[in-house]
Amino acid sequence: MFSSLPKSIDPKQALRMRRYFMAAGTSLLAIGLLFACYLQGALSSAAFFQSATLVLLAILAFYVVFRSGLNLRFSDPNLAVPQMLASSLVTLYAMYAADGARAVFLVLLLMAFLFSVLQLTRRALLVYAACILGAYGGVIGLLWRFKPRSLDLRLELLQWLALALTLPWFALMGGFISGLRKQLHKSNKELQAVLQRVQASEASLAQAQRIAGLGSWTLDRARRSATWSLETYRLFGVDPAQPTLTGERFVRLVHPEDRLHYNELIQTALREGLDFDDQFRIVLPNGEIRWLHALGQPDVDADGNATLLRGTVMDITKRKVAEDEIRQLAFYDPLTRLPNRRLLTDRLHHALAASTRSKRHGALLFIDLDNFKTINDTLGHDKGDLLLQLVAKRLSSCVRVADTVARQGGDEFVIMLMDLSEVPEEAAVQTEVIGENILAALSRPYQVAGHVYHNTASIGATLFDGHLESTNELLKRADLSMYQAKAAGRNVLRFFEEDMQATVTLRAEMETALRQGLQDGQFLLYYQAQIDDAGCVTGAEALVRWQHPVRGLVCPAEFIPPAEVTGLILPLGRWVLETACAQLTAWSSRPATAHLTMAVNVSARQFRQPDFVKQVVELLDRTGANARKLKLELTESMLLDNMEEIIAKMSALKALGVGFSLDDFGTGYSSLSYLKRLPLDQLKIDQSFVRDVLTDPNDAAIVRTIVALAQSLGLSVIAEGVETEPQRDFLARNGCNAYQGYLYSRPLPPEQFESLNLIGVRSKGLSDLNIHVSPEIIEPALIGPSPIS
Numbered sequence: 053m054f055s056s057l058p059k060s061i062d063p064k065q066a067l068r069m070r071r072y073f074m075a076a077g078t079s080l081l082a083i084g085l086l087f088a089c090y091l092q093g094a095l096s097s098a099a100f101f102q103s104a105t106l107v108l109l110a111i112l113a114f115y116v117v118f119r120s121g122l123n124l125r126f127s128d129p130n131l132a133v134p135q136m137l138a139s140s141l142v143t144l145y146a147m148y149a150a151d152g153a154r155a156v157f158l159v160l161l162l163m164a165f166l167f168s169v170l171q172l173t174r175r176a177l178l179v180y181a182a183c184i185l186g187a188y189g190g191v192i193g194l195l196w197r198f199k200p201r202s203l204d205l206r207l208e209l210l211q212w213l214a215l216a217l218t219l220p221w222f223a224l225m226g227g228f229i230s231g232l233r234k235q236l237h238k239s240n241k242e243l244q245a246v247l248q249r250v251q252a253s254e255a256s257l258a259q260a261q262r263i264a265g266l267g268s269w270t271l272d273r274a275r276r277s278a279t280w281s282l283e284t285y286r287l288f289g290v291d292p293a294q295p296t297l298t299g300e301r302f303v304r305l306v307h308p309e310d311r312l313h314y315n316e317l318i319q320t321a322l323r324e325g326l327d328f329d330d331q332f333r334i335v336l337p338n339g340e341i342r343w344l345h346a347l348g349q350p351d352v353d354a355d356g357n358a359t360l361l362r363g364t365v366m367d368i369t370k371r372k373v374a375e376d377e378i379r380q381l382a383f384y385d386p387l388t389r390l391p392n393r394r395l396l397t398d399r400l401h402h403a404l405a406a407s408t409r410s411k412r413h414g415a416l417l418f419i420d421l422d423n424f425k426t427i428n429d430t431l432g433h434d435k436g437d438l439l440l441q442l443v444a445k446r447l448s449s450c451v452r453v454a455d456t457v458a459r460q461g462g463d464e465f466v467i468m469l470m471d472l473s474e475v476p477e478e479a480a481v482q483t484e485v486i487g488e489n490i491l492a493a494l495s496r497p498y499q500v501a502g503h504v505y506h507n508t509a510s511i512g513a514t515l516f517d518g519h520l521e522s523t524n525e526l527l528k529r530a531d532l533s534m535y536q537a538k539a540a541g542r543n544v545l546r547f548f549e550e551d552m553q554a555t556v557t558l559r560a561e562m563e564t565a566l567r568q569g570l571q572d573g574q575f576l577l578y579y580q581a582q583i584d585d586a587g588c589v590t591g592a593e594a595l596v597r598w599q600h601p602v603r604g605l606v607c608p609a610e611f612i613p614p615a616e617v618t619g620l621i622l623p624l625g626r627w628v629l630e631t632a633c634a635q636l637t638a639w640s641s642r643p644a645t646a647h648l649t650m651a652v653n654v655s656a657r658q659f660r661q662p663d664f665v666k667q668v669v670e671l672l673d674r675t676g677a678n679a680r681k682l683k684l685e686l687t688e689s690m691l692l693d694n695m696e697e698i699i700a701k702m703s704a705l706k707a708l709g710v711g712f713s714l715d716d717f718g719t720g721y722s723s724l725s726y727l728k729r730l731p732l733d734q735l736k737i738d739q740s741f742v743r744d745v746l747t748d749p750n751d752a753a754i755v756r757t758i759v760a761l762a763q764s765l766g767l768s769v770i771a772e773g774v775e776t777e778p779q780r781d782f783l784a785r786n787g788c789n790a791y792q793g794y795l796y797s798r799p800l801p802p803e804q805f806e807s808l809n810l811i812g813v814r815s816k817g818l819s820d821l822n823i824h825v826s827p828e829i830i831e832p833a834l835i836g837p838s839p840i841s
């Protein structure tokens with residue numbers, strides 16, 4: 053399609069061409085005017101055609117120049133002067149060629165001049181005006197010389213004079229207007245540049261806000277209006293093109309739970325003229341919840357009134373989520389999602405303070421699952437985890453929302469009950485009711501991975517009212533009561549009783565003293581002879597003693613249980629094992645003692661250590677002891693849990709040659725089925741049966757059964773606590789072939805034990821042997837329990 057403007061033309065050139073078309077249109081009008089002159093007889097046909105042709109030629113020539121872009125080569129690409137000159141010359145020619153009505157051409161001349169008023173400077177216009185006057189004068193001269201008949205000289209001169217008087221003024225005014233126009237143009241350009249800079253800086257601010265996720269806002273109190281940056285709109289999830297987001301509309305975006313807080317924040321800032329720095333949530337139109345961090349600063353007028361609030365807002369949702377995650381990890385158990393020990397301690401702390409204020413009691417329930425370890429081993433750990441989750445749910449359903457259910461670790465849970473009665477007896481009854489509910493809930497069958505399992509729990513409970521109680525103390529009390537519940541046959545609740553307090557205190561003191569004892573090397577190993585049926589010493593049982601600096605020799609019954617509870621049994625047991633192995637090595641180097649075996653007591657906690665086997669192997673290596681001479685004494689009670697693991701550890705040590713004796717046999721829950729599975733070498737008849745074996749038919753029957761059982765299982769049997777010959781004779785008659793007891797020897801320090809062996813215990817007993825053993829070292833048990841000072 054034809055287009056007067058070339059495609060993809062420069063906008064400035066397009067403007068020039070549009071101006072040219074306007075000028076060309078005016079020139080076409082001038083042709084119309086010439087034609088009217090011709091019709092009126094003021095212009096001959098030849099003069100009309102010549103003038104019209106000149107006009108058309110000029111229009112065409114300028115069109116070619118503009119269209120081809122030739123005009124761009126000139127200093128003024130608008131070609132204002134050439135266009136005006138052309139139109140003026142054509143007009144002057146027509147004026148000369150006309151026979152009259154020259155005033156019409158004067159009008160045309162003026163029009164051409166007026167066109168240039170907007171284009172030329174004052175000076176150029178004055179020159180132009182002078183040229184027109186000169187040219188018009190020239191035309192008058194030419195007419196007077198060559199066509200005097202068509203000339204009314206007086207009129208032409210008057211017209212020239214009128215022109216001479218007006219044109220300079222037009223030139224001056226035009227110059228002024230042109231100057232103004234140029235100035236306007238310049239100002240406009242500058243304004244545009246400023247506008248561009250402002251737009252660019254706004255865009256870069258918006259981009260910076262977007263990168264930083266930071267929006268800015270202003271709340272104008274007087275105008276009751278609000279302005280928000282683009283980023284703020286984005287943060288609010290609101291389309292900026294939507295109806296204006298007023299302060300009131302924004303409040304509706306604030307999370308209902310935070311709205312009151314937000315209003316208070318804004319009102320306080322405005323009322324008191326204070327800065328604020330706070331966080332709140334908003335609900336986006338799509339329902340998403342976003343956390344915002346808002347900073348605000350009021351503009352305060354001379355009277356001290358805040359008229360305006362301005363500030364920033366930032367999306368901190370990710371940070372909040374991360375904070376929540378960290379909080380979750382730090383304060384919650386990942387498996388059950390229950391509060392962990394740390395959070396429980398914190399809540400307990402607050403609960404104690406609240407209880408002091410309200411005078412109402414609280415209670416702490418320590419819950420331990422009775423057979424979790426067995427179930428965990430049988431089902432596998434993943435199912436065990438599922439079971440723990442079910443337990444957590446059941447526990448939570450048994451208490452109120454204000455109470456806390458926490459997981460201590462493993463299969464231990466703690467519940468903190470709040471707001472119980474002010475009367476201790478009533479609070480105890482309330483706790484008992486809840487405790488019984490918990491026991492009932494936990495003993496219901498569990499559906500785990502399509503199977504039904506049964507389990508029970510033991511609960512230890514203690515009340516608190518905030519007086520003189522520390523969180524640790526309370527946890528210890530509940531823990532202690534839980535052990536009482538276990539001892540009472542499991543699936544029961546036991547309350548902490550006041551007399552337990554003495555035990556707790558004593559235990560705390562004992563713990564400190566034990567630590568010190570371990571540090572200072574206050575422990576000793578005594579050895580008690582083990583005798584065969586021929587009366588020969590076959591070995592010894594290592595028994596630990598504590599040489600307390602104030603109390604003297606302390607017996608193990610006093611310090612082994614607290615060492616177990618506090619975990620100090622681990623370093624102590626290690627020391628015992630190492631010392632016993634070193635002793636074994638020392639004995640093996642001497643012919644008189646080379647045959648001796650060494651029985652060492654191993655506590656449940658010690659044996660449960662995952663690296664126990666490794667520890668024994670290292671100790672054997674380090675001391676050079678013969679594993680075949682080492683016999684570890686395990687107790688029945690420790691075999692109840694985690695059977696597979698125990699068997700695995702025993703088998704690994706057995707493979708090295710280490711032997712196993714089952715201590716205190718008959719006092720526990722031994723059943724044939726598990727005895728058969730354990731790689732044991734010996735059963736040890738507990739001294740409680742030996743003591744009354746001659747007087748109590750039950751004990752006699754038990755001893756006979758144990759011996760028979762050992763024989764049927766292919767195990768040797770040893771009786772401990774043999775004090776008299778009749779006891780020994782009874783045991784011997786009933787198939788027992790090894791003995792340990794005061795009849796032969798008390799536990800002795802190594803030197804005395806060695807001299808005992810060197811002399812030989814083959815005869816009747818210590819008294820007959822006339823061995824001197826000082827009472828303070830052989831009678832530790834006689835030094836009764838007394839508090840450690």
Ligand SMILES: Nc1nc2c(ncn2[C@@H]2O[C@@H]3COP(=O)(O)O[C@H]4[C@@H](O)[C@H](n5cnc6c(=O)[nH]c(N)nc65)O[C@@H]4COP(=O)(O)O[C@H]3[C@H]2O)c(=O)[nH]1
Nearest residue numbers: 595596607608609628653654655773774775792793794799
């Ligand atoms: N009435 C009477 N008692 C006799 C007679 N013969 C030996 N005894 C005592 O019976 C206890 C035998 O040790 P146990 O059953 O392993 O019982 C031990 C053992 O369970 C534990 N124990 C001792 N040393 C260690 C040790 O190194 N590690 C661990 N884990 N426990 C130890 O402490 C318990 C008590 O040890 P002790 O006080 O040394 O008491 C010893 C011993 O002195 C007797 O004829 N009559």
